[in-house]
Amino acid sequence: MSSNSTKSSFEYANDLQNAMSSNPLKKDETSAEDRNKKIQEAALNIDAKSLVTGYIMQFQMNVTISSETNFSSQNGLFGSNTSAMNDPFKLSGILKGLDLSSIGYDGKPIQELTQDEAKALIAEDGFFGVAKTSDRIADFVLAGAGDDVEKLKAGREGIIRGYNQAEKAWGGNLPDISKETLEKALEKVDKKLASLGVNVLDQNA
Known part of the structure; x- marks a missing residue:
């Protein structure tokens, strides 16, 4: 888990869920590139044990x-x-x-x-x-x-x-x-x- 992270694994899990459910084809939503970055960042910062807790x-x-x-x-x-x-x-x-x-x-x-x-x-x-x-x-x-x-x-x-x-x-x-x-x-x-x-x-x- 990233040492400079202030978010909990649970919060990153919510970020991951939101990023994966976003539609990059819509103008008012994040681009495909930004979406992928958010998914990658959130996934890297999720600690399984903390998430379950x-x-x-x-x-x-x-x-x-x-x-x-x-x-x-x-x-x-x-x-x-x-x-x-x-x-x-x-x-x-x-x-x-x-x-x-x-x-x-x-x-x-x-x-x-x-x-x-x-x-x-x-x-x-x-x-x-x-x-x-x-x-x-x-x-x-x-x-x-x-x-x-x-x-x-x-x-x-x-x-x-x-x-x-x-x-x-x-x-x-x-x-x-x-x-x-x-x-x-x-x-x-x-x-x-x-x-x-x-x-x-x-x-x-």
């Missing part, structure tokens, strides 16, 4: 965000006695900042739900019930990691981080429904890790 970290961050969104939404519907629930402005701010469409929810905004509608969403077969939420969180990890043990471990940690971040945002302990959801999601990921020969007892929740 970068992608794993990005994957873990995505899992964390997805998990936090699921847990925060679940908590908002449950109406637990946290400091956020007692502060309408904080409650609105937390829920407004969640991208619910990213986890497949396309219903009414949580703040506008009636009590009965909220209860239906966290019921046993509801979108934010334990079964569907834990499956959604775990499946996000399993689909993105495949049989990659390191990504599975990173995803598992991302789930826990998402839970902890949701708890921090709400200013108190999450309700039992979220704790049970966390356990179910981790159980599913652990089952996959065990099938790949990983001792799940070594994974600290």
Whole structure:
């Protein structure tokens, strides 16, 4: 790797991807010669180990965000006695900042739900019930990691981080429904890790 480089391998990988996808025939894009130079420079500066680490970290961050969104939404519907629930402005701010469409929810905004509608969403077969939420969180990890043990471990940690971040945002302990959801999601990921020969007892929740 070039000693005077200030970019990471992950950034060079993005440069490489952008250069390779550019069209030198278009006037508003780079020339074929410049394109080839960029490809060569980026390729020379990519360190495989650092690149893999970068992608794993990005994957873990995505899992964390997805998990936090699921847990925060679940908590908002449950109406637990946290400091956020007692502060309408904080409650609105937390829920407004969640991208619910990213986890497949396309219903009414949580703040506008009636009590009965909220209860239906966290019921046993509801979108934010334990079964569907834990499956959604775990499946996000399993689909993105495949049989990659390191990504599975990173995803598992991302789930826990998402839970902890949701708890921090709400200013108190999450309700039992979220704790049970966390356990179910981790159980599913652990089952996959065990099938790949990983001792799940070594994974600290």
